[in-house]
Amino acid sequence: MSRWKPDARGRLEKAALELYNRQGFDATTVAEIATRAGVTERTFYRHFADKREVLFPADNPLPDILAGATAAAPLPLPPLEVITRALTEAAPVLEERADLAPQRQAVIAANPELQERELAKLSALASTLAQALRDRGLETTTAALAAEIGIAAFKVAYERWVNDPDRHPLAQRIRETQDTTSHLIASPEHLAATDSVNPTDQEGAA
Amino acid sequence: MSRWKPDARGRLEKAALELYNRQGFDATTVAEIATRAGVTERTFYRHFADKREVLFPADNPLPDILAGATAAAPLPLPPLEVITRALTEAAPVLEERADLAPQRQAVIAANPELQERELAKLSALASTLAQALRDRGLETTTAALAAEIGIAAFKVAYERWVNDPDRHPLAQRIRETQDTTSHLIASPEHLAATDSVNPTDQEGAA
Numbered sequence: 001m002s003r004w005k006p007d008a009r010g011r012l013e014k015a016a017l018e019l020y021n022r023q024g025f026d027a028t029t030v031a032e033i034a035t036r037a038g039v040t041e042r043t044f045y046r047h048f049a050d051k052r053e054v055l056f057p058a059d060n061p062l063p064d065i066l067a068g069a070t071a072a073a074p075l076p077l078p079p080l081e082v083i084t085r086a087l088t089e090a091a092p093v094l095e096e097r098a099d100l101a102p103q104r105q106a107v108i109a110a111n112p113e114l115q116e117r118e119l120a121k122l123s124a125l126a127s128t129l130a131q132a133l134r135d136r137g138l139e140t141t142t143a144a145l146a147a148e149i150g151i152a153a154f155k156v157a158y159e160r161w162v163n164d165p166d167r168h169p170l171a172q173r174i175r176e177t178q179d180t181t182s183h184l185i186a187s188p189e190h191l192a193a194t195d196s197v198n199p200t201d202q203e204g205a206a
Numbered sequence: 207m208s209r210w211k212p213d214a215r216g217r218l219e220k221a222a223l224e225l226y227n228r229q230g231f232d233a234t235t236v237a238e239i240a241t242r243a244g245v246t247e248r249t250f251y252r253h254f255a256d257k258r259e260v261l262f263p264a265d266n267p268l269p270d271i272l273a274g275a276t277a278a279a280p281l282p283l284p285p286l287e288v289i290t291r292a293l294t295e296a297a298p299v300l301e302e303r304a305d306l307a308p309q310r311q312a313v314i315a316a317n318p319e320l321q322e323r324e325l326a327k328l329s330a331l332a333s334t335l336a337q338a339l340r341d342r343g344l345e346t347t348t349a350a351l352a353a354e355i356g357i358a359a360f361k362v363a364y365e366r367w368v369n370d371p372d373r374h375p376l377a378q379r380i381r382e383t384q385d386t387t388s389h390l391i392a393s394p395e396h397l398a399a400t401d402s403v404n405p406t407d408q409e410g411a412a
Contacts, residue, residue, distance in 0.1 A: 119329055120325060141386070142386060184351065185284065
C-alpha cells in the first residue's frame with residue numbers, strides 16, 4: 001500500500017472524482033479517496049491540501065498564461081480579440097484534463113458551495129485579465145468590461161466543450177463563441193431597421 | 207424596546223451594514239444589530255432569516271422583473287439589446303437602495319464568502335435571463351452567451367454606479383456599458399485592417 005506507484009496524483013484525482021460523483025462531495029472522506037487510489041492518506045496530503053483542492057488545484061497555471069498572453073498580444077488588436085487569443089493559448093492546459101472534465105463539472109453542478117467557488121475562480125481570472133489590459137494602457141472601466149465579457153464567453157465555450165461528445169477542440173469553441181458574441185450586438189442601423197419593421201412594437205413612434 | 211417603531215426593517219438594514227463594515231460580517235451578532243436598531247432579536251428574525259439575508263434579501267424582485275421584461279420585449283431586437291432593456295427596467299429597484307449600496311458593496315468586498323455568494327446571485331440572474339431568451343425562441347448556446355455577457359456588463363455598470371459620487375442614474379450606466387461593449391467587439395474587417403497595418407505583428411503573413 002505504501003509502495004511508490006506511478007502517477008499517484010492522477011490516480012487520486014480519478015478516485016476522488018468517482019467518489020464525489022457517486023456519493024457526493026460532502027460525504028466523501030480523504031481516507032476513502034486514498035484507499036480507492038491505492039495509496040496512503042499521507043500521500044493524498046502530499047499532493048492536495050484538502051478534498052476541495054482536487055477540484056481547484058493550488059498550482060493552476062491559467063492566470064499566468066492569460067496575463068502573459070495578454071501582455072504579448074500585438075497592440076492594435078481590439079481588447080476582446082486579445083482575450084480570445086489569450087484563452088486560446090490557455091486551452092491546451094485544460095485539454096490535458098479533458099477525460100476528467102465532465103466528471104469534475106458534474107461534481108460542481110451538484111454542490112452549490114463548489115459552484116460558488118468555481119465562480120470565484122472565474123472572477124479571479126477576469127481580474128487577472130483586467131489588470132493585464134490596464135497594463136496595456138486600457139482605461140479601467142473598458143478593461144474591466146472586456147475582461148468580464150471575455151470570461152463570460154469563455155464560460156459558455158468551456159461548458160459546450162465539456163458537454164460535447166465529439167470533443168471538438170476547446171480553442172475552436174472559444175473562437176465560435178467569440179464569433180457569436182459579435183452577432184449578438186447589432187449595429188445601431190440594424191437596430192433601428194428592425195425596430196421600425198416590427199408592427200407590434202409598442203415602443204414605436206406614433 | 208418592544209414598542210412598534212416605523213420601518214424596523216430599514217433600521218435593521220442600516221444598523222447591520224454599519225456593524226458589518228465597522229467590525230466585520232463574521233464578528234457581528236444578530237443581538238448587536240437588533241440593539242443598534244432599537245428592536246428585539248425577535249423583530250430581526252421577523253424580517254430576516256439570518257445575518258446574511260440582510261445583504262441578500264430572499265424576496266429579491268430582480269429575477270421576475272428581468273424575466274418579465276425579456277418576455278415582453280419586441281421580437282426583432284438583438285438579444286443583448288433585450289437584456290439591456292430588461293436591466294434598465296430593473297434599475298429603479300436597485301436605485302431605491304442607493305444610499306445603502308456603497309456600504310453593502312464594501313462589506314461584500316471584504317469577505318470572500320460573501321463575494322462568492324454575490325457571484326452566485328449574479329449567475330442565477332444570468333440563468334433566469336437565458337431561460338427567458340430560450341422562451342423567446344433563441345437557441346440554447348446563444349441564449350446562454352447573451353445572458354452571461356449581459357450580466358457581465360451589468361456587473362461593471364453596477365460597480366461604476368455604486369462608486370460614482372455624482373450618482374448618475376443606473377440606467378445611464380447600463381446603457382453606456384452596453385455601448386462600450388459594442389465597441390469592444392470589432393467587425394472582422396476592422397480586425398483584418400488593424401492586423402495588417404501593424405508592422406510589429408509577429409503573426410503577420412510573410
